[in-house]
Amino acid sequence: MSDKACKNCRMISAGPICPNCKQTNLSDDWTGLVVVIDPVTSEVARLMGIKVAGRFAVRVR
Numbered sequence: 445m446s447d448k449a450c451k452n453c454r455m456i457s458a459g460p461i462c463p464n465c466k467q468t469n470l471s472d473d474w475t476g477l478v479v480v481i482d483p484v485t486s487e488v489a490r491l492m493g494i495k496v497a498g499r500f501a502v503r504v505r
Contacts (some may be wrong), residue, residue: 447460449474449501454492458500476502 448470449455456477460478461468478500483489493499 446472448472449504451504454502454504455496455501456501462471465499471504474501474503478502 447456447458450457450465450467451469451471452467453462453465454474455462455464457463457470460470462470477494478488478494480486480489480494480497480500483494483497486494486500489495492500
């Protein structure tokens, strides 16, 4: 099973449900990968609007 990205919050998930927002609106068509370890101090997380640590897609179609 390939990783999928949530269309709502862009978090990457291996399962059928997003671990962040609990939605099932996932897509196989995503590009770019951002790994956020500390969203409080990360400038990239702030720019992307990420509030939790995890793996995120840059673009989800």
